[in-house]
Amino acid sequence: MSKLMKLNLKVWRQKNAESAGNFEEYKVDASPDMSFLEMFDVLNEQLIETGKEPVAFDHDCREGICGMCSMVIDGRPHGPKQGVTTCQLHMRSFNDGDTITVEPWRANGFPVIKDLTVNRSAFDRIIAAGGFISTNAGNAVDANAVLIPKEVADEAFEAATCIGCGACVSACKNASAMLFVGAKVTQLSKLPQGKPERESRVVAMVNQMDAEGFGACTNTGACAAECPKQIPLSVIANLNREYIGAKMNGK
Amino acid sequence: MTLESKIPAGDIATKWTKYKSTVPLVNPANKRQLEIIVVGTGLAGASAAATLAEMGYKVKAFCFQDSPRRAHSIAAQGGINAAKNYQNDGDSVYRLFYDTIKGGDYRSREANVHRLAECSTSIIDQCVAQGVPFAREYGGTLSNRSFGGTQVQRTFYAAGQTGQQLLLGAYSGLERQVGLGNVKMYARHEMIEVVKIDGKARGIIARNLVTGAMERHFGHAVLLCTGGYGNVFYLSTNAMGSNVTAAWKAHKSGAYFGNPCFTQIHPTCIPVSGHYQSKLTLMSESLRNDGRIWVPKKLNDERHPNDIPEDERDYYLERRYPAFGNLVPRDIASRAAKERCDAGYGVGQSKMAVYLDFKYNMMQKYGRTEASKLNIANPDDETLIRLGKEVIKEKYGNLFDMYKQITDEDPYEVPMRIYPAVHYTMGGLWVDYDLMTNVPGLYALGEANFSDHGANRLGASALMQGLADGYFVIPITIGNYLSKEIHTKPISTDHEAFVAAEKAANDRIQQLMGIQGTRSVESYHRKLGLIIWNKCGMARNEKGLKEAIAEIQALRADFYKNVRIPGSVNEFNPELDKAGRVADFLELGELMCVDALNRNESCGGHFREEYQTEEGEALRDDENYMYVAAWEHKGNTWELHKEELNYENIKIQQRSYK
Numbered sequence: 001m002s003k004l005m006k007l008n009l010k011v012w013r014q015k016n017a018e019s020a021g022n023f024e025e026y027k028v029d030a031s032p033d034m035s036f037l038e039m040f041d042v043l044n045e046q047l048i049e050t051g052k053e054p055v056a057f058d059h060d061c062r063e064g065i066c067g068m069c070s071m072v073i074d075g076r077p078h079g080p081k082q083g084v085t086t087c088q089l090h091m092r093s094f095n096d097g098d099t100i101t102v103e104p105w106r107a108n109g110f111p112v113i114k115d116l117t118v119n120r121s122a123f124d125r126i127i128a129a130g131g132f133i134s135t136n137a138g139n140a141v142d143a144n145a146v147l148i149p150k151e152v153a154d155e156a157f158e159a160a161t162c163i164g165c166g167a168c169v170s171a172c173k174n175a176s177a178m179l180f181v182g183a184k185v186t187q188l189s190k191l192p193q194g195k196p197e198r199e200s201r202v203v204a205m206v207n208q209m210d211a212e213g214f215g216a217c218t219n220t221g222a223c224a225a226e227c228p229k230q231i232p233l234s235v236i237a238n239l240n241r242e243y244i245g246a247k248m249n250g251k
Numbered sequence: 252m253t254l255e256s257k258i259p260a261g262d263i264a265t266k267w268t269k270y271k272s273t274v275p276l277v278n279p280a281n282k283r284q285l286e287i288i289v290v291g292t293g294l295a296g297a298s299a300a301a302t303l304a305e306m307g308y309k310v311k312a313f314c315f316q317d318s319p320r321r322a323h324s325i326a327a328q329g330g331i332n333a334a335k336n337y338q339n340d341g342d343s344v345y346r347l348f349y350d351t352i353k354g355g356d357y358r359s360r361e362a363n364v365h366r367l368a369e370c371s372t373s374i375i376d377q378c379v380a381q382g383v384p385f386a387r388e389y390g391g392t393l394s395n396r397s398f399g400g401t402q403v404q405r406t407f408y409a410a411g412q413t414g415q416q417l418l419l420g421a422y423s424g425l426e427r428q429v430g431l432g433n434v435k436m437y438a439r440h441e442m443i444e445v446v447k448i449d450g451k452a453r454g455i456i457a458r459n460l461v462t463g464a465m466e467r468h469f470g471h472a473v474l475l476c477t478g479g480y481g482n483v484f485y486l487s488t489n490a491m492g493s494n495v496t497a498a499w500k501a502h503k504s505g506a507y508f509g510n511p512c513f514t515q516i517h518p519t520c521i522p523v524s525g526h527y528q529s530k531l532t533l534m535s536e537s538l539r540n541d542g543r544i545w546v547p548k549k550l551n552d553e554r555h556p557n558d559i560p561e562d563e564r565d566y567y568l569e570r571r572y573p574a575f576g577n578l579v580p581r582d583i584a585s586r587a588a589k590e591r592c593d594a595g596y597g598v599g600q601s602k603m604a605v606y607l608d609f610k611y612n613m614m615q616k617y618g619r620t621e622a623s624k625l626n627i628a629n630p631d632d633e634t635l636i637r638l639g640k641e642v643i644k645e646k647y648g649n650l651f652d653m654y655k656q657i658t659d660e661d662p663y664e665v666p667m668r669i670y671p672a673v674h675y676t677m678g679g680l681w682v683d684y685d686l687m688t689n690v691p692g693l694y695a696l697g698e699a700n701f702s703d704h705g706a707n708r709l710g711a712s713a714l715m716q717g718l719a720d721g722y723f724v725i726p727i728t729i730g731n732y733l734s735k736e737i738h739t740k741p742i743s744t745d746h747e748a749f750v751a752a753e754k755a756a757n758d759r760i761q762q763l764m765g766i767q768g769t770r771s772v773e774s775y776h777r778k779l780g781l782i783i784w785n786k787c788g789m790a791r792n793e794k795g796l797k798e799a800i801a802e803i804q805a806l807r808a809d810f811y812k813n814v815r816i817p818g819s820v821n822e823f824n825p826e827l828d829k830a831g832r833v834a835d836f837l838e839l840g841e842l843m844c845v846d847a848l849n850r851n852e853s854c855g856g857h858f859r860e861e862y863q864t865e866e867g868e869a870l871r872d873d874e875n876y877m878y879v880a881a882w883e884h885k886g887n888t889w890e891l892h893k894e895e896l897n898y899e900n901i902k903i904q905q906r907s908y909k
């Protein structure tokens with residue numbers, strides 16, 4: 001067994017959406033092999049056993065794919081390491097004696113529910129506005145009827161790996177959702193199946209994004225730097241191109 | 252009550268086609284008057300909700316996560332099977348049907364499995380049409396890989412993220428219907444009671460997990476697409492929130508639970524590393540396409556794996572099962588790993604692990620091909636590794652990254668250490684051919700039903716089953732029931748049955764909150780998991796199972812005395828949600844042991860030590876146990892109902908992969 005690390009935590013506590021929140025300080029002993037969320041499990045176990053309220057945080061798969069976990073760690077969404085989610089961050093990325101500050105995503109589009117848990121349903125509404133290909137079950141032709149060059153399929157796949165976590169919004173000083181929207185628009189506009197609705201899709205999604213109160217993009221690139229799936233900034237350029245193109249065609 | 256599986260008569264190959272063209276339908280105008288509740292938005296639920304809404308039904312969908320896109324299906328890695336025969340390697344609907352029945356060790360229903368194989372091809376078409384970016388070859392066609400228990404390449408995939416891509420496809424279809432107003436979505440809601448009126452399912456009680464408020468929802472039919480119960484073991488590859496509550500509440504309202512002891516232990520997972528561990532991580536079966544499994548031939552060999560020469564390695568799967576080698580089905584691979592570790596040949600600190608090694612194929616398979624593409628004659632080892640690594644990276648990159656993240660070891664350089672872990676549950680709510688439980692109007696889809704995988708599921712067939720159920724089966728079979736319900740007006744949720752169900756749910760929550768003991772919910776879950784893993788896991792015996800039943804009963808009693816749930820009811824309170832789920836696991840665990848004790852044979856993942864061949868293979872007893880065990884809840888005990896399985900098209904044999 002590796003040696004335990006002694007950590008000081010400053011954790012955002014907020015009872016519900018209406019109340020004002022504040023930081024509370026805790027001490028935890030953690031093994032370097034623990035994940036960040038397992039370290040929080042240990043903290044919560046301590047809190048429960050001493051009659052206090054555990055910290056509420058979102059998580060589910062704990063392997064970096066569901067997009068549920070969402071902590072801002074020392075000012076950075078998903079913490080100090082690149083290309084990983086909070087649940088994949090391990091305590092070996094920290095040092096014995098560290099003080100770690102943990103906050104929820106902060107954005108108008110993502111109101112706090114409790115402690116470190118926020119409401120990201122705005123993302124679902126953006127997808128509902130146009131993030132799909134309109135095809136009903138039973139309509140499809142044979143899967144190999146349309147050949148798709150490998151490079152195109154790979155590009156679409158790369159964009160499609162977005163897990164909808166919202167770190168991009170949290171990282172952005174304008175709380176812009178362009179990286180998230182750009183990823184979906186890029187995936188669907190690259191593929192031949194997505195072409196027929198290409199213009200109406202991008203306009204509908206951008207309109208919904210604006211209606212949800214996400215900010216404008218000023219190209220600082222913080223989103224892509226913090227994205228755990230390393231969705232590239234080029235999807236935003238692509239989103240802009242698609243949007244302008246659609247607008248020029250009167251959509 | 253006798254179990255009516257309602258399998259249509261006729262030839263296996265044409266049954267489903269005939270059924271489809273003769274089943275009663277609901278006309279479009281009537282569909283708009285009919286409301287369907289879909290609980291769960293994984294592959295099964297999202298595809299069902301979207302498709303039923305496309306057809307014109309009014310749908311309400313529920314999930315406990317903050318978005319339907321986060322259902323546990325998102326985590327599936329390796330791929331999805333379909334009998335497309337794109338590789339021209341002799342695949343067919345029949346072969347997929349045959350492989351699945353055999354893989355399940357002859358404990359599944361022929362008619363359902365054949366239908367599944369038939370639907371498989373349309374699934375791939377549907378997903379591609381939705382924009383699912385499956386892996387492709389340079390020529391633009393779809394790419395395939397192999398999975399265990401088969402000798403053809405029929406698995407479609409998107410790197411190691413197939414579940415994510417399929418679920419996002421189904422989710423986008425679902426959100427499209429939400430946008431059109433045909434589906435009303437309730438995220439962060441948990442179903443905690445089925446409402447029955449005159450014997451039929453007519454709705455649910457759901458708890459809003461943000462406010463804690465109870466809600467009553469009416470439906471002409473209720474579909475449970477709530478996933479599997481592997482988390483009863485505490486440590487599993489399932490997402491943390493996966494649970495049995497919806498299925499368990501249905502069970503307690505009269506739905507039979509089928510084959511609860513049939514659980515799948517997956518051979519290739521990252522081993523347990525510490526007592527704080529909250530879950531285990533799968534390393535996809537697809538890795539067995541290119542990874543070779545071995546342990547040292549010498550006991551207590553402390554050498555670094557890269558220093559152990561070829562002839563001192565025991566590639567025990569290749570040795571024992573030359574015909575299938577590393578691609579034997581999961582139950583067999585898991586038991587073989589346990590056998591080696593129990594015999595003292597395990598590796599790593601805990602000695603409870605075996606190696607999964609990519610070096611050979613990295614160099615000899617991919618390195619050589621790439622070198623020859625580049626016209627490099629006589630490439631040296633370094634070149635082979637460099638070239639092969641690129642190919643491995645493209646195929647499994649995200650899995651290798653995940654492994655490194657967790658273990659801090661680089662699997663491109665040293666073999667992975669792996670050990671079996673709980674992964675999937677073949678058991679689930681008993682359903683008939685229409686996917687309806689024995690409670691009229693109550694359906695179960697996806698992993699939540701017991702259906703198609705018998706005693707062992709083959710890799711890449713859960714995604715296939717979930718999507719077959721949702722896109723192609725339920726849209727047809729539900730007509731058989733709803734065509735008779737077109738005169739049923741929506742029932743007010745003030746009906747006494749709704750009031751009573753809500754009260755029962757409230758009482759339960761008050762009871763839990765009232766305990767105010769000293770121990771966390773998590774601590775009980777851990778203990779339960781350990782009992783089940785040790786005594787109802789990879790190997791079971793009569794004595795252990797009897798002990799387990801007593802231990803679970805004692806643990807349950809302790810839970811109701813000493814558990815501590817902080818916070819209050821009417822707020823966001825994840826500890827309370829968890830307490831309800833663990834309370835249900837504490838009951839389910841007992842039933843699993845009861846079922847395992849009843850089944851005096853070994854089959855698939857159910858290995859009773861008393862029943863094995865001389866070579867240590869599972870020994871079935873077809874004479875006495877060729878049935879589905881469907882358990883009826885009777886207060887403090889259960890009554891067994893048997894659905895006999897008839898094999899008319901496949902000759903039953905001792906399963907052999909040698």
Ligand SMILES: Cc1cc2nc3c(=O)[nH]c(=O)nc-3n(C[C@H](O)[C@H](O)[C@H](O)COP(=O)(O)OP(=O)(O)OC[C@H]3O[C@@H](n4cnc5c(N)ncnc54)[C@H](O)[C@@H]3O)c2cc1C
Pocket residue numbers: 290291292293294295296313314315316319321322323324325326327328329330331413414440441442443476477478479488489490493494496497533535674675696697698699710711712713714715717
């Ligand atoms: C790590 C991993 C990898 C896998 N890889 C593969 C693979 O490569 N190929 C393959 O074929 N299979 C694979 N499987 C198996 C497969 O992923 C699952 O069997 C399948 O996705 C289950 O889908 P489902 O729709 O039945 O349920 P799930 O996806 O589990 O969805 C359950 C849904 O029900 C909801 N729910 C549950 N209870 C309630 C309640 N009480 N109230 C409201 N909502 C509720 C949840 O919110 C969720 O939306 C894998 C499994 C794991 C664990």
Ligand code: SF4
Pocket residue numbers: 161162163164165166167168169179180183223226227228229230231
């Ligand atoms: S683009 Fe990246 S950061 Fe933004 S939601 Fe997707 S995965 Fe998360």
Ligand code: FES
Pocket residue numbers: 058059060061062063064065066067068069085086087088
């Ligand atoms: S918990 Fe699923 S991505 Fe972190």
